[in-house]
Amino acid sequence: MLPTISTIPLRHMASGDVLSLQVYKFIGAQPGKKVYIQSNLHGAEIAGNAVIYQLIEFLQTINETDLSGEIWLVPVCNPISTNVRSHVFSSGRFCSYEGKDWNRIFWDYEKHADDLLAFAKSQINFELEVVRKNYLSQIQEKFAQILEKINSSSGVPYTERFSYRLQSLCLDADYLIDLHSHTNQGLNYLYLFPNREESAKHFLLEFGIQFDFCDEDGFDKAFIQPWLALEQYFKQLGREIRFDIEAWTLELGTGMQMNPDSVKKGLRGVKNYLAHKGVLRISGFPLKESASYEMSLKPRSQMKRYYAPTGGMIQSRVELGSSVKAGERLYQILNFNKEGKLPTVIDVSAEQDGLVYDISANQAVNEGELVLGIIE
Ligand SMILES: [Zn+2]
Structure with a gap:
């Protein structure tokens, strides 16, 4: 037709x-x-x-x-x-x-x-x-x-x-x-x-x-x-x-x-x-x-977004679609400063167990930008 x-x-x-x-x-x-x-x-x-x-x-x-x-x-x-x-x-x-x-x-x-x-x-x-x-x-x-x-x-x-x-x-x-x-x-x-x-x-x-x-x-x-x-x-x-x-x-x-x-x-x-x-x-x-x-059904309120606690470059991030446990490291921020000090690496870990359903395309983040999303 x-x-x-x-x-x-x-x-x-x-x-x-x-x-x-x-x-x-x-x-x-x-x-x-x-x-x-x-x-x-x-x-x-x-x-x-x-x-x-x-x-x-x-x-x-x-x-x-x-x-x-x-x-x-x-x-x-x-x-x-x-x-x-x-x-x-x-x-x-x-x-x-x-x-x-x-x-x-x-x-x-x-x-x-x-x-x-x-x-x-x-x-x-x-x-x-x-x-x-x-x-x-x-x-x-x-x-x-x-x-x-x-x-x-x-x-x-x-x-x-x-x-x-x-x-x-x-x-x-x-x-x-x-x-x-x-x-x-x-x-x-x-x-x-x-x-x-x-x-x-x-x-x-x-x-x-x-x-x-x-x-x-x-x-x-x-x-x-x-x-x-x-x-x-x-x-x-x-x-x-x-x-x-x-x-x-x-x-x-x-x-x-x-x-x-x-x-x-x-x-x-x-x-x-x-x-x-x-x-x-x-x-x-x-x-x-x-x-x-x-089909697994989850309430929308269980979608948790993780925002960068500080600015920097995202590295060692968990893969899209992976299951994570509370306390497990989700990603690191390579954090530069303008205080005359060496750069640092900051670990960010999961608050709760869940599935990583969304990750940011951009691995450079300003403070408060989205890094990933987890459905609990
Ligand atoms: Zn849309």
């Missing part, structure tokens, strides 16, 4: 050039779920572009009858951040004009809703599908008000325009997958939200990080939070419900690299997840191992 391809103008630049988004839509023969997958929201995190490319290649080899619902693919979803450089480095994690992280700018309906408890009460006896439809209309109605602001003569800053454009593509999706990687060197894993553990393992990644708290307006969270909130209000009213709505952020290895292993694992995970969900009917999937796959 072939996708329909649409190009959406995103930003008119001072030079007169226009940056755009391009959406590849694969529409199945049967109606079903809408899947939205994007990559490269953070400028250095490019591995997901290869996953989307390979998905586009793969989906062209199947028939429309093998797809239920639709899959929307948006590679290089943030051209501003993909293109920015500081010498040889991709430095596009932040919108430098507004000083904001590109993945903390999204619109969360829960923060704008009038009275969710009253809404839950009004829907308490309805079928789940009816509640979903009614709630989505409310979300869309509120969301449409942003466009009025954008089109007003005073306008809005670019991050609000950008978040509106991206979210307008996925507000009505059922499953959302945001493909990231580390900006530094990192492992392959995913972030998941409450009550979605059973689905998480079908990505077949080594581990998952559960949001036990989340006050950030990330892309995944802004999408799913309104639905989680409504589930909670229903619970308060004595009815347990769970919408078949899911949001995932995949971390695919190292920044500024298309690491083949990370790309392979990302692609396998997405295909396996979509086969498990019944969106794709493809031979060999879901993979046999997914039924019994045990």
Whole structure:
């Protein structure tokens, strides 16, 4: 099957050039779920572009009858951040004009809703599908008000325009997958939200990080939070419900690299997840191992970052992916001074046992810069 391809103008630049988004839509023969997958929201995190490319290649080899619902693919979803450089480095994690992280700018309906408890009460006896439809209309109605602001003569800053454009593509999706990687060197894993553990393992990644708290307006969270909130209000009213709505952020290895292993694992995970969900009917999937796959899940609060206690050069650092014990040396800082003394070497050791999931690309650090991350 072939996708329909649409190009959406995103930003008119001072030079007169226009940056755009391009959406590849694969529409199945049967109606079903809408899947939205994007990559490269953070400028250095490019591995997901290869996953989307390979998905586009793969989906062209199947028939429309093998797809239920639709899959929307948006590679290089943030051209501003993909293109920015500081010498040889991709430095596009932040919108430098507004000083904001590109993945903390999204619109969360829960923060704008009038009275969710009253809404839950009004829907308490309805079928789940009816509640979903009614709630989505409310979300869309509120969301449409942003466009009025954008089109007003005073306008809005670019991050609000950008978040509106991206979210307008996925507000009505059922499953959302945001493909990231580390900006530094990192492992392959995913972030998941409450009550979605059973689905998480079908990505077949080594581990998952559960949001036990989340006050950030990330892309995944802004999408799913309104639905989680409504589930909670229903619970308060004595009815347990769970919408078949899911949001995932995949971390695919190292920044500024298309690491083949990370790309392979990302692609396998997405295909396996979509086969498990019944969106794709493809031979060999879901993979046999997914039924019994045990994914280790850890709360986000157990991610511990180690910052350099002083400036210097990092040496003898533990390897990415290694397990460390409390008290074990993690790295040394080669520490120079301007006090007329000899240079020194300082040992830094682990506070607790854990797995090294992230290490800094730069082995020269100023005091207070990130050296590595450990998940306890
Ligand atoms: Zn990212």
